[in-house]
Amino acid sequence: MNDPGLLPQATSVLAVCAHPDDESFGLGALLDAFHRAGAATAVLCFTAGEDSTLGGLGSAELRTTRQQELAAAARELAVGTVILRDHADGHLDDVPIDALARDVRSVGADVGADVLLVFDEGGITGHPDHCRATAAARRAGAEAGVPVLAWALPDRVARTLEDELGVPFVGRPDEDLAAAVVVDRTAQMRAIACHCTQVTGNPVVDRRLALQGDREHVRWLGPDRPDGGSRAGAATAARP
Numbered sequence: 001m002n003d004p005g006l007l008p009q010a011t012s013v014l015a016v017c018a019h020p021d022d023e024s025f026g027l028g029a030l031l032d033a034f035h036r037a038g039a040a041t042a043v044l045c046f047t048a049g050e051d052s053t054l055g056g057l058g059s060a061e062l063r064t065t066r067q068q069e070l071a072a073a074a075r076e077l078a079v080g081t082v083i084l085r086d087h088a089d090g091h092l093d094d095v096p097i098d099a100l101a102r103d104v105r106s107v108g109a110d111v112g113a114d115v116l117l118v119f120d121e122g123g124i125t126g127h128p129d130h131c132r133a134t135a136a137a138r139r140a141g142a143e144a145g146v147p148v149l150a151w152a153l154p155d156r157v158a159r160t161l162e163d164e165l166g167v168p169f170v171g172r173p174d175e176d177l178a179a180a181v182v183v184d185r186t187a188q189m190r191a192i193a194c195h196c197t198q199v200t201g202n203p204v205v206d207r208r209l210a211l212q213g214d215r216e217h218v219r220w221l222g223p224d225r226p227d228g229g230s231r232a233g234a235a236t237a238a239r240p
């Protein structure tokens with residue numbers, strides 16, 4: 001791992017997510033860090049998360065409620081643009097990857113994104129929708145020449161969560177991680193609290209955040225820079 005503690009440089013970051021809450025539970029601290037470093041931030045979310053088993057609501061009600069939760073969380077994270085699509089929750093694999101990638105490219109161009117921010121390959125939890133959203137961003141990044149930065153879990157965090165809670169997580173060995181960014185989780189915690197239907201009775205997020213502490217690990221998923229350098233080398237100090 002190189003450049004510990006440093007946030008990759010960006011002027012406009014587009015987070016590409018599968019469900020409302022991914023931008024907060026997963027990417028919230030990084031989105032806040034980019035905002036505080038001076039970057040504009042945006043979120044493209046492919047589904048309304050209407051298939052969640054949490055929250056005790058039917059899918060129609062969940063669709064509306066989770067849309068509102070996403071909007072409130074985005075305000076806490078100072079996300080400037082939020083775009084929510086209505087692909088079927090749990091079925092992103094049924095949507096052609098070209099169509100999803102085209103959407104990422106279009107929104108990315110609209111917001112002038114110079115970094116796409118995603119869940120790591122493997123979707124952190126292995127959720128197929130997470131993997132699909134990341135694949136779409138990788139396709140779009142490769143086509144548009146925009147680097148894709150993945151939020152990743154160190155293996156030790158993933159293994160501990162699996163051992164303690166019996167839920168699957170996909171981690172990475174230290175040598176695969178580009179940086180351990182120092183973050184302040186204050187805004188992320190406020191954003192997480194906005195997702196009322198998803199936080200009640202959900203101990204996994206709290207435990208994961210405790211294990212992660214004040215660090216978020218990231219890795220680059222491409223494309224390679226034109227000069228042939230590795231994306232990991234692009235990590236630079238956060239601006240004041």
Ligand SMILES: [Zn+2]
Pocket residue numbers: 018019021022127130
């Ligand atoms: Zn999700």
